[in-house]
Amino acid sequence: MTAVFVTGESLKGQDVKWIDTRFSLQDSPQGRTDYEAGHMSGAIHWDLEEDLSDMTKPSGRHPLPDKKDLKELFRRSGLMLDDHIIVYDNGGSPFAARAWWILQYAGFNNASICLDGYEALVGAGFPADQAIPQPNRTDVEPKWQEDIFASKDFVKETVNGQTGYTMLDARSAPRYRGEIEPIDPVAGHIPGALNFDWEQLKQNGIFNLQSDVKDQLTGVVKADRPIIAYCGSGVTATPLYAMLKQNGYEDVRLYVGSYSDWITTETVDKEVK
Incomplete structure (x- = not known):
């Protein structure tokens, strides 16, 4: 079973796909601003309200997007079900866990939450930059875990x-x-x-x-x-x-x-x- 939480130290030397989920409930654009200012090299950004919620729905304050919209998110993010995916935020926040749960729901079986936030990862020597990656689109088919x-x-x-x-x-x-x-x-x-x-x-x-x-x-x-x-x-x-x-x-x-x-x-x- 893939670990739920991992440390940055345990990831050194591994080939992973990073997902940056930094967000502020008090200032919605802040997460994207922080991402554009610097992120793990190759990391894509998933926004709580733009990607991980469908704010047009009436079912609660952060409703789950429809499955078709989630599938499109995975495909344009360049993901496959077996990819080694590491989700991070600022550390101790709920946003990486929200993305991780959605990945679990969709059947991604090798995804984990990084205990360390972005600043800690940079401090540990992981490469970071401001380049916005353009992942190759996939045809991934989620295996929904109801x-x-x-x-x-x-x-x-x-x-x-x-x-x-x-x-x-x-x-x-x-x-x-x-x-x-x-x-x-x-x-x-x-x-x-x-x-x-x-x-x-x-x-x-x-x-x-x-x-x-x-x-x-x-x-x-x-x-x-x-x-x-x-x-x-x-x-x-x-x-x-x-x-x-x-x-x-x-x-x-x-x-x-x-x-x-x-x-x-x-x-x-x-x-x-």
Whole structure:
């Protein structure tokens, strides 16, 4: 099995395809600006809102693009299913994990998230430049992995006790409890969901692969439980999804629409279940 997370050090001397996913939720163009100012040599750029979301859809704040649009993204990016792909951002951000999950969903079986952000990779001696690559277009055919995707209907069935899955909310505890809600119009969480703040996955600004994270995760939900990870918009739940997979949780799905999609038609539970 390909590692979920890798260090820059482990990549030295390897031939990889880089994907730069740097982004700022506060300043949408910033990621592209940073990419154009310098990136790993040969890296393409995937933008959270332009490439990894379809912002025209009503299903949450960062809806998943249609499969045909994702296939076109992969093809113009010059990717094949067996390519050794390394996705990076600034380190400790959720954007590389979002791209990585989409690659997993599409059946790319040799993709990993780099623990090190761009500056750390440059500091470690990896070549960087400002050249914008023009990949050779491919005819790749994704092999969609529906068993890692949770539709809204599947989540409804889960809430109704029909699937055996446990919902795991990646937002902060106060937002989960409905005490504060800075973004969405309704506070609370999906009924029955447990909570694990994705920020707890980090140590010194990067994702923590030490055993204490696994201990914290299993303290909330055991590794043999099937899980659906979600957050506010389907972005910060992806590091939680990735870390669950890193720590041996076999049956994990992502609710991409997440809470911002759920509240469009549902009455939410404002009490911790």
